[in-house]
Amino acid sequence: MVDANKEPEVEGVVLTPEQKRRQRARSVAIAAVLGALCVLFYIVTVVKLGPAVLIRPL
Amino acid sequence: MSDVASREYDLSQSETRPLDAPSYASVSDYVALLKPRVMSLVIFTALVGLVRAPAEVHPVIAFTALLCIAIGAGASGALNMWWDADIDAVMRRTSRRPIPAGHVTPGEALAFGVTLSVGSVLVLGLLVNELAAALLAFTILFYVVVYTMWLKRWTPQNIVIGGAAGAFPPMVGWAAASGGIGLESLLLFLIIFFWTPPHFWALALYKSDDYARAGVPMLPVVAGPDETRRQILLYTLVLVPLAMSPFFMGMAGIAYGLVSGVAGALMLLLAVQVYRRREGAPAELAARRLFGFSILYLFLLFAVLLVEAVAPAWFGL
Numbered sequence: 001m002v003d004a005n006k007e008p009e010v011e012g013v014v015l016t017p018e019q020k021r022r023q024r025a026r027s028v029a030i031a032a033v034l035g036a037l038c039v040l041f042y043i044v045t046v047v048k049l050g051p052a053v054l055i056r057p058l
Numbered sequence: 059m060s061d062v063a064s065r066e067y068d069l070s071q072s073e074t075r076p077l078d079a080p081s082y083a084s085v086s087d088y089v090a091l092l093k094p095r096v097m098s099l100v101i102f103t104a105l106v107g108l109v110r111a112p113a114e115v116h117p118v119i120a121f122t123a124l125l126c127i128a129i130g131a132g133a134s135g136a137l138n139m140w141w142d143a144d145i146d147a148v149m150r151r152t153s154r155r156p157i158p159a160g161h162v163t164p165g166e167a168l169a170f171g172v173t174l175s176v177g178s179v180l181v182l183g184l185l186v187n188e189l190a191a192a193l194l195a196f197t198i199l200f201y202v203v204v205y206t207m208w209l210k211r212w213t214p215q216n217i218v219i220g221g222a223a224g225a226f227p228p229m230v231g232w233a234a235a236s237g238g239i240g241l242e243s244l245l246l247f248l249i250i251f252f253w254t255p256p257h258f259w260a261l262a263l264y265k266s267d268d269y270a271r272a273g274v275p276m277l278p279v280v281a282g283p284d285e286t287r288r289q290i291l292l293y294t295l296v297l298v299p300l301a302m303s304p305f306f307m308g309m310a311g312i313a314y315g316l317v318s319g320v321a322g323a324l325m326l327l328l329a330v331q332v333y334r335r336r337e338g339a340p341a342e343l344a345a346r347r348l349f350g351f352s353i354l355y356l357f358l359l360f361a362v363l364l365v366e367a368v369a370p371a372w373f374g375l
């Protein structure tokens with residue numbers, strides 16, 4: 001007997017092992033680029049603020 | 059051969075591939091879209107503009123500027139490959155690029171190129187200065203819209219006018235360091251601008267079949283090899299004294315004067331050989347030699363300018 005409440009299985013897009021490997025490599029590369037950008041923006045912010053950042057009128 | 063490599067290029071099929079279809083692209087395909095070899099020349103010439111500018115620039119800001127210029131150049135390359143995928147597919151030299159090879163769809167290349175273009179210009183404007191960002195945006199637009207979309211398939215003067223895009227990086231570097239545009243940066247622009255025609259036409263002389271098959275109106279295809287040889291010689295006659303002018307105008311030292319003089323004489327000699335040898339294997343050899351030496355020539359000019367700029371500070375000269 002078929003269970004009426006059970007949702008039919010959707011096959012969707014099935015990746016080959018090679019496609020999975022490439023997708024993972026792309027994801028790692030994007031993560032590395034985003035991480036490097038965070039570090040760059042942090043360092044540039046420190047450089048632009050300069051050493052006198054704490055010297056200011058209260 | 060893998061299923062990826064065996065897929066044949068078909069623009070219409072690539073364009074209609076559903077958005078949720080799995081991508082075949084590897085990281086190296088995206089790196090190839092950036093045209094790394096062109097990018098390395100852009101970084102080098104921009105670095106020379108940056109260090110020659112009469113201004114102190116923090117190393118981190120200089121690095122950021124070069125990074126943005128490099129990414130902007132890479133984005134131009136990706137957009138160029140997106141637009142030219144059809145002709146890349148029929149030219150032997152370019153048929154293995156990521157789009158004609160079927161690894162990356164035109165839509166993926168377009169999205170990649172636009173994202174990097176906008177990102178590189180924005181970051182350069184926010185972290186370095188607005189003039190450098192505006193020049194970089196103009197360079198990308200010039201290369202993609204004026205050269206790739208308009209001139210390349212329309213006129214044999216494509217690489218003459220379009221060559222301006224490749225000549226801008228030293229000006230962008232100079233602007234990034236100084237916030238302005240100096241006479242020397244204009245000279246650096248003109249040197250690359252007048253170097254481009256002899257360089258590309260030498261290549262086009264022995265690759266004219268490729269260009270003809272793709273329907274690209276390069277000068278040897280439209281006006282014939284003899285006219286191309288004449289134009290190569292004329293442009294080299296302008297280029298060599300122009301390349302020596304920084305020395306005569308007091309902007310560069312004796313080392314630059316010597317190198318630009320000797321290398322310029324060799325460049326002229328090779329251009330004369332191209333002009334005189336018009337048949338068979340000797341003609342092709344002369345064109346190949348000029349093409350190869352032209353790369354070394356430009357590298358030498360800019361390398362000496364770089365050394366002359368950094369040597370006094372680094373070695374106490």
